[in-house]
Amino acid sequence: MEPNTHASSFSRVHAAGESGQLDNKSGGADIGTDTDIEYSDDPSLVAPQTVAEALHTDLDNGLTAEEAGRRLTKHGPNELVGAPAMPKWKKFLAQFNDPLVYLLLGATAISLVAWLIERANNPAEAEKLPFDCIVIVLILIVNAVLGYMQEAKAEQAVAALSRMAAAHATVLRDGQSVSIPTADVVPGDVVLLSEGDTVAADGRLFAAAALHVAEASLTGESVPVTKNVTTLPEAKALGDRANMVFNGTSVTQGTGRFVVTATGMNTQVGKIADMLSAQKEEPTPLQKEIAFVSKVLGLAVCAIAVLVLALLAIVYGFNSTQDVIESLLLAVSLAVAAVPEGLAAILTVVLALGVQRMARHHAIVKKLSSVETLGSASVICSDKTGTLTRNEMTVQRVVTPSGEVALTGTGYEPIGEMTAVDGTELQVDDPRRTEAGRTLLIGATANDGQLSDDQTDGGHAIIGDPTEVSLIVAMRKTAVRGLYGRTDPAARYSRVAEIPFTSDRKRMTVIAADHDDDDHLVALAKGAPDVLLGYCDRIEVAGQVRPLTDTDRAGILAAVERLSDQAYRTLGAAYRPLGVTRIGQIPGLEQAIGPNAEAGDAPAADVADHPEIIEREMIWSGMVGIIDPPRTEVRDAVTEAHAAGIRTVMITGDHPLTAARIAKDLGIIEESGKAMTGDDLDRLAPAEFDSAVRSVSVYARVAPEHKMRIVDALQTQGQIVAMTGDGVNDAPAVKSADIGVAMGITGTEVTKESAKMILTDDNFATIVAAVREGRSIFDNIRKFLRYLLSSNVGEVFTVFGGVMLAGFLGIAEPGADSVTVPLLATQLLWINLLTDAAPAMAMGVDPSTENVMNRGPRKLTDRVIDGRMWGDVIVVGLLMATVTLIGMDLYLPGGLLTDDSAMGVAHADQIVMARTMGFTILVFAQLFNALAARSATQSAFRGMFANRWLWGAIALSVALQLLVIYVPVLNTAFGTTPLDPHQWLECLGLAALVLAGSEIYKIVLRVAGRRA
Incomplete structure (x- = not known):
């Protein structure tokens, strides 16, 4: 390509070697060191072809895949560099940054002082190791390792999800447009832009049609900027560089192409990356509540510990330093027993595992916190095309002024033929053939x-809107018949300019050179038939063009109604010969554009800004009926959603009759139901609008502002709204909804960024499955919270009861004034390590024990740990403490169930045996509690063996407890001793009472619930 030096301020010495990134003395990116090209200013001041020359790229074909790979290796991923990752050793040490750990370290210091005092006072004990200190430190290290591993696993899960939800860009590689991850975009790439895309890098535009880009994220400009390809005469501020696009901004309208001049940290946004670094997210309601519960438990136990110390001082007195140390250790034991140390880490991992599971079922949840909201969804507002339907658009009907024809074949395979509606073959000279071929x-x-x-995968790959691709497929089917004497009818036209489709215009027009008419220009338009018809004043029938009459209009609109009622989506086609060979010669356009009318490729953008000049006095050609059959699985999903108290609302831009027909087929509305249009909504007063939103479930022909109003009204009514979307016009409503859901296949990058969840299969049934999974995850969180809290409260009651009732139960040394600690701090730590981690984690992946979709949605204001759960916690905690203290009482003299004569062993051995019994009973009581806590009301025996992970965790805990009982060291x-078989039977029997x-x-709860 010859460089275009028009308006260029380049000074080119020579171009040897690989390209780098453009030097921009006014704020661009530095060129690579491996180029000899010198620049005197930024890319906005030079012609795009000169930029392409400098970057050794071809504007028509882009880079080769091989060259792109080399540049990616050289320049690195197109990503912003965030804050440096915390080193692994710091992450490990962070596990000790917890008030509870400080408490345990205090216990270690107290225990070490006690050991030193005892060693000094009793030389015979000099060789005895400080086992309490060693065990506490080892358990702290094990807890830190487990916490580190759990957090690392959660981080890996989140990172995997981020990769799955990564943004994509459409680029030219080897002359073909391909979609690649944004991170793979390199300097010199040619990027294609369309409505809804997020700009992947900084670059110089060389093609733009009605292109508007929202740059508020970079410049603060609230109104989208109109872009063009005109070279700037002088350097301007960032917001005024109309021929440049910048990384992270979004296309709100139109199409364009640009050559990448900077990627990653060399982009404009990269230069302020430090200011854009992610701030710490606010904790979710669930995280706040768990932190609150832990805080309350800690404060309560501290208060209990102070009370216990005071009572010990009053009742027994502190006769020695050892008494003080033992009492302090007892107070620390209470604190250790109360708070489940691994709760936060377990919660994070359970959420991460659940979200990973959802991703395997085509639902990518971008943030773990969204799972909370997902399980509470009460309304799902869904688009129709591709979500409720298959999105395999197929043209089956073509209605022209001479009649109607049918096209055979389905999907995107260009195999089929044109027939009469009744299936009979059309004659070669039938005007319907010619008119249908022209329309397509x-x-x-x-x-x-x-x-x-x-x-x-056995089918043709498509790029772009499936509706548009269906027209290409239908055209290729007619090409088999040799219409227009061409193998490829599209070769008849070469596009010159474009007026893009927007959700407001509901039509698209291109200006093309007609090679069958000496390259004279013609305007070709497609769009919603009722909209496009308003721009037509003529109609072509059997090769003759005549004025369009009111009768013609009524007939066309009646055909639209008829096809829409049969669930066809309709698109009209019209054209207008312009009678000139250059854009600047179009009547009215030269005056509107001015002196640029004859200047190179500038008119392509200018034409898009003056649709009123082109889109008038058009000739109606015909319309197509496109079918997109409902997904077979969606009807069952809608039924399941209704059973779960979730209302389904269809919001589409399609025809009201088509929308209503699909909604009836899927069970969204009754057979007599109708769709409400955007015009209908506009006529409603605020109170009437609110009332309509409560009852109407199908909306058609709606604008973006209508979607926002519907979502806002539903939220005002207290609903938790999930909103699906794919186009840029959906992004505001998707972002505003409680659960924004973007389409992964057809969705624009802007919508994906606005959403909290992305569907990789664009399927409504996946949303319902994600809600079901969200509810299950939340249920599992409640399960392990019930388990952890009741188990830890059981430990507190055991220690507190053992101290307060020591004399009554015989848990005291005869003849001694000081108290005997029921369970050692090391034993309580071991119980927490043994029973909190693995069983709680296994409960986090528990299969549903109840049909979670047979109840209404949970309100976000509902407490995670409600009064009923606290009742469960207290009841089970008391049971645990009772059986544990009974087990200890059996092996101590002077208790309820024994007397001095019944015991034939030395007192020191009695204390060790009693503690071993209580220690073991409490461990097994908590393992039995893991089975019971899987449901608040259902029997533990229902689906008892459904969770193999839970049984594995129980087996592991049992094995580790056996080691503590039978390994001498x-x-x-x-402080344990081996148990005999009959003692094991006593332990298991008492623990099973829990x-x-x-x-x-x-059973009592179920009976009370039925009576209520």
Whole structure:
């Protein structure tokens, strides 16, 4: 290509070697060191072809895949560099940054002082190791390792989700447009832009049609900026560089192409990346509540500990330093027993695992916190095309002024033929053939879709809007019949300029050179038939153009109604010969554009700004009926959503009759139901609008502002709204909704960025499945919260009860004034380590024990840990403490169930045996509680073996407890002694009473619930 030096301020020495990034003395990116090209100013001051020359790229074909790979290796990913990752050793040490750990370290210091004092006073004990200190430190290290591993696993899960939800850009590689991750965009890439895209990098525009870009994120300009390709005469501020686009901004309208001049940290946004670094997110309601519960438990236990210390001082007195140390250790034990140390880490991992599971089922939740809201959804507002339907658009009907024809074949395979509606063959000279072929040709030319000839997975790959691609497929079917004497009818036209489709215009027009008419220009338009018809004043019938009459209009609109009632989506086609060969010669356009009318490619953008000059006095050609059949699985999903108390609302831009027909087929509305249009909504007073939103479930022909109003009204009514969307016009409503859901296949990048969840299969049934999964995840969180809290409260009651009732139960040393600690701090730490981590984690992936979709949505204001759960916690905690203290009482003299003569062992051994029994009973009581806590009301025996992970966790806990009981060095460390078989039977029998008592409690709750 010869460089275009028009308006260039380049000074080119020579271009040897690989390209770098453009030097921009006014704020651009520095050029790579491997180029000899010198620049005197930024890319906005030079012609785009000169920029392409400097970057060694081809504006028509882009880079080769090989060259792009080399540049990616050289320049690195097109990503902003965030704050440096915390080193692993810091992450590990952060596990110790917790008030509870400080408390345990205090206990270690107290225990070490006690050991030193005892060693000094008793030389015989000099060789005895400080096992309490060693065990506490080891358990702290093990807890830190587990917490580190859990957090690392959660981070990996979130990182995997981020990769799955990564933004994509459409670029030219080897002359083909391909979609690649934004991170793979390199300097010199040619990027294609369309409405709804997020700009992937900084670059110089070389093609733009009605292109408007929202740059508020970079410049603060609230109104989208109109872009063009005109070279600037002088350097301007960032917001005034109309021929440049910048990374992170979004296309609100139109199309364009640009050559990438800067990526990653070299982009404008990269230069302020430090200011854009992610701030710490606010904790979710669930996280806040758990932090609140932990705080309340900690304060309560501290208060109990102070009370216990005071009572000990009053009742027994502190006769020695050892008494003080033992009492302090007892107070620390209470604190250790109360708070589940791994709660926060377990919560994060359970959420991350659940979100990963949802991703495997085509729903990517971008933030873990969104799971909370997802399970509470009460209304799902869904688009129709591709979400409720298959999005395999197929043209089956073509209605022209001479009649109606049918096209056979389905999907995107260009195999089929044109027949009469009754299936009979059309004659070669039938005017319906010619008119239908012209209508399809117009639709395929006024079109941004692409149908690849390379087949993937047994079918043709498509790029762009499926509706547009369906017109290309239909055109290719007619090409088999040799219409217009061409193998490829699209070769008849070459596009010159474009007036893009927007959600407000509801039509698209291109200006093309007609090679069958000496390259004279013609305007070709497609769009909503009722809209496009308003711009037509003529109609072509059997080769003759005549004025369009009121009768013609009524007939066309009646056909629209008829096709729409049969669930067809309709698109009209019209054209207008312009009678000139250059854009600047179009009557009225030269005056509107001015002196630029004859200047190079400038008119392409200018034409898009003056649709009123082109889109008038058009000739109606015909319309197509496109079918997009409902997804077979959606009807069941809608039924399931209704059973779960979730209302389904369809909001579409399609025809009201088409929308109503699909909604009836899917069970969204009754057979007599109708759709309400955007015009209907505009006529309603505020009170009437609010009333309509409460009852209407199908909206058609709505504008973006209508979607926002509907979502806002539903939220005002207290609903938790999930809103699906794909186009840029959907982004505001998607962002405003409680759960914004973007389409992963057809969705624009802007919508994906606005959403909290992305569907990789664009399927409504996936939303319902995600809600079901969200509810299950939340139920599992409640399960392990019930389990952890009741288990830890059981430990507190055991220690507190053992101290307060020591004399009554015999848990005291005869003849001694000081109290005997019921369970050692090391034993309580071991119980928490053993029973809190693995079983709680396993409960986080528990299969549903109840049908979560047979109840109404949870309100976000509902407490996660409500009064009923606190009741469960207290009841089970008391049961645990009772059976544990009974087990200890059996092996101590002077208790309720024993007397001095019944015990034939030394007192020191009695204390060790009693503690070992209580220690073991409490461990097994908590493991039985893991089975009981899987449901608040259902029997633990229903689906008892459904969770193999839970049984694995129980088996692991049992094995580790056996080690503590039978390994001599662990006996010394934890103050335990081996148990006989009959003692094991006593431990298991007493511990099983927790499960039995829980079952009785659930029966009472079920009976009370039925009576209520």
